[in-house]
Amino acid sequence: MLDGVTSAPGGIDGNGIQVGKQFAEITAISAYSFVVSYLLLSILKFIPGMHLRVTEEAEIQGLDLDQFFEEQIGDWGVVEELNGRKMEMEINAPSTPNVQEAQVPIEQPAKKL
């Protein structure tokens, strides 16, 4: 016994009943977790201030912008910089064809997001 106390033979030791016991354990634990989670979540829904969903606007604009200010995780900083550059170009040269061409590669990363 590795720790001096526990001996846990399994199917590989010829103790095949352990496989059945494990299976019963899996079923019982899964069922318990499912039922209790379901009940708790359903109850939480009806307690004011405890509902887990955010408002639709918050969900669409993202929780970072909803809950934090000046939060720029990941690529949003790049998008903002590109948008700023695009606007700058539009202001500097309002109607030249060059600007139209330049817009294409600038807009693509923005679309992905």
Add this chain to the structure above:
Amino acid sequence: MVLGKRKQHGDKYHGKPHNTTLIFLGTVLIWFGWFGFNGGSALNASVRAMLAAFNTNTAASTGMIGWVMVDYIKHNRKFSVVGACEGAIAGLVGITPAAGFVSVWLAAVIGFITAVVCASLQNINEWLHIDEGMDVFKLHGIGGMVGSFLTGIFATASGKISNFPFSRLN
């Protein structure tokens, strides 16, 4: 199921991982933390705790291999870092119920099998019609079930743990 789906569920962008670097960093941290989880679950500084830590690392490694192999077959001989990270998590989850009770080479088997099963169930959220961005049920739910089941098969009483590779222990 209780909460309902996200509003933009199904948008391609909203189903993609945001930042692979952060996923990798998170996996490294969770892997490290898992040593404390499994090793500490022995509640004493015995050989069993050491074995649990050994098994944890082994299973995570083979889990990574298993998931990447499934990805390799599924996605036209290409790999994915995200998949590798998921595989490591699947392996860790799979070995957790068994960590102190199996020999090291069987820990490798458990990690591998768990990751292969989880990777093969890639679309389980669609089958169940739930919107779950983090794949928690797939990795932790299914992975835990597979791991517990394999524990029943592969758990061994102390005498046999010394077969390989700790021939001097016990």
